[in-house]
Amino acid sequence: MDDMKDKSIHFTAERLTEEIKKMSSYKNFYSEIQKMVSSTCVKQSNFKETLLEAIRQAGMETELRNTVFHWIRSHNNYDCVNGYPLKEPLAYLRKAQLQWEKRVHKSLNSMCSELGVALARLRLASDKDELIEKWTELSTYDIDLSQYRPVYAPKDFLEVLMWIRSPNYHTMDTGGNWDFTHIPLKVKSLNELRMLYQEISRGEPLLGVNPYMGSTTSNFPTLEVERTVLGEKVIESNHAPVAQEFLKKGCPRGLRGHMWAQVLGASLKPTHHDYFNELKYYVLQYDLLVDKLIIKDVQLTASNDDQYFVYEDVLYQVMLCFSRDTEVLSIFHHSASNPFHAVLKNKQPTIENTVVFPPSGIIPFHGFTMYATPFLYLYDDPVAVYHTFRAFYMRYLFRLHEVSSHQQGILCLCLLFEKLLQRHESQLWFHFKHIKIQPARVVFKWLMRGFSGYLPPEQLLYLWDLVLAYDSLEVLPLLAVAILSFRKDNLLQVETLANVEAVLADLSSLKVMPLLQLALLRD
Template identity: 55%
Template sequence: MLSKTTKLYVDLRLRFNEMSINQCQTGVDDNPDIPPELFDNDRSKLAKKVLNNKHSPLSQEFLKKGAPPGVRAELWRQTLGVEVDQIDQLYYEQLKSYVVQHDLLVDSLIYKDVKLTATNDDQYFVFEDYIYQVLFPFSRDTQVLDHFKHSSANPPKSYIRGKLGVEEFAVHYPPNGVIPFHGFAMYVAPLCYIYDDPVVLYYVFRELYMRYFFRLHQISSHPQSIVSLCLLFESLLQSQEPQLFLHLKTIQAQPLRIAFKWLIRAFSGYLDSEQVLLLWDRVLAYNSLEILAVLAVAIFSFRKTNLLQVGTASAAEGVLADITTLKVVPLIQLSLFST
């Protein structure tokens, strides 16, 4: 009889079967060193057919092997069901007008976060203005409150001055119910490489947040929540790399403490931007955040030799401090399908 962890591992292999080593992948087999006629040309032709079908499940299935950069923007929009019409344009303009009319305390948090994260990042500093054009209107968007219907959390409340504690005078604050935290801007930053229209960028980000990203910073028992991802990470690491897991515990280096910052940001700001997008391709394709935990384990496995040689927690963190050169797809393949 299979152990619980082994069964979990087998389930993951079945779930992410399209990423197996014997299947061609965008991000690996479209390398410039490989003749394009072997994979890339056919992939691009197929992408155009998928887009012409205008069928969300079809584009989602296509993304399981990654999106060619030239068509990623449209594939993501089709998968997420984002169609920006004139009403959406007007709604976005209305949100922008609210930003001008009313200052919110969270504006300072957003401003500071962008300055400390995206502006300090060589890959994203040029998108500072774009990120503001998304996050400031986002904080005023009451439609974002809908994601609380699928969450165990409740939006924070405030009260009209002089009416503290009187429920009929309670209001959600900020209006979208989301208090930005350090690194929140990094959910937007990689998208700036795909979308040059701030309005489309806004609606794609909002949909991604309401489907996936909110689960990365809310405590719940949902299988896609940050708690479940942490549990999955530790279970996989302990079963796949027992020697490494024991060694890290022995030197007081908590693996989850290192990996948590990757998970909560969906690796944005830690991997190269193109690798982040390839990873998010799979999040959309499989409609699952579990791939984040799988990748985190794969990174530990990849750096195993170095980690086993360190004797302190700080040295272990140093080994994993820079992961910008790592390639997402080969690592996941090695982690899930090499044995």
């Protein structure tokens, strides 16, 4: 057994070494090591010890530890066979995802045909000049989008999910697509969630519960001051696992940007500005169909939101650059989905003439741009917004719009929501059954957008603190159940979907942390 363990560690170490060599930061790291070896602080007579000490003193040991931490986290995010990523293992879900992709691609192609536009073309010189001139105020960019429509909306995706059936699971219920119990996937119980979110379930002092909560020690006037002092030390240490642990009790707003970037490995470097400018160049050079879809989506969502409309210009920059980012394609190595491929104009349909569209592989849907809006509250620099958002999307958010059996996928989150509601709010569950309204239909838009655009920004940031802290999206369905429980008395008095949605339309008065504590502390 020890021999097998040693081989496994050796195999992992070899693979980690090879992948670090492929990282963009490796060349600079290796160059710094070479300079260090030739410096006076490294002694030939005691080479190993003095080199390791020099690496520690320069902060490079912490950088290397963070690199390993991010690599392990990213590789724990999907199933593997012999150390290599495995796409969706269940055949019926693979089939459902492929059918969904065909439907989305057909919708995209139909839009091109109806409007007489190409998926991509070189941008006209006049259009390019206008875009350069208005880059920092893209909300004034004049373009007619009246004929464009979202490729799909969350409700379209929900309909597809509700009709998925496992061939190995038969139910006596002939009521049609009522819930997700016909998909036999394992999800956590409330007790298992308590074990995961221990700091919350134990009722420990948390930021976001009471702004005037006293400090846990006599050295600070409030908990927020205590957390701020501690948080500054965490940031100074620059150690990603410590930053992740710190987030479990909430983060002071002034430190959140640094903390998130540390946990996600997205701390700003000079190369990030160069990369963002390169993406900007491609935005100016090429006119893509998804540009119109992105601009239309911002107009339909963030532009009409009192909390986000002031950040509209930066949001355009971030999302247009995101559509050109080929780094995002790496998620398809372990994602259940596949990027859309298009044949170059006037070329034969061969592999050589086929390209991924858009370059990021992600086709935006209605509400997609809201994934980036919380990051606008964290940074003044669009480059910092971009790289932290991209890291968060590639770690978590892509799972919210694909058909997958992954525990962090939207199917499992819906199933977790239903099981928690049925088990712990049975009166509400049977009320929904009586009035013939699927519970998932009520909360699906919250789950698919990670509550972005539904919760006030400050509360949403506390929620996403927990996503990062516990490396899990399972807090989303837990909060959804807590909200329904909180509005239970009103929900039991209404009997139509419109009235149910009216009861749940305004979440602006809700506080995330107290609701989650109540949900986890319940009997």
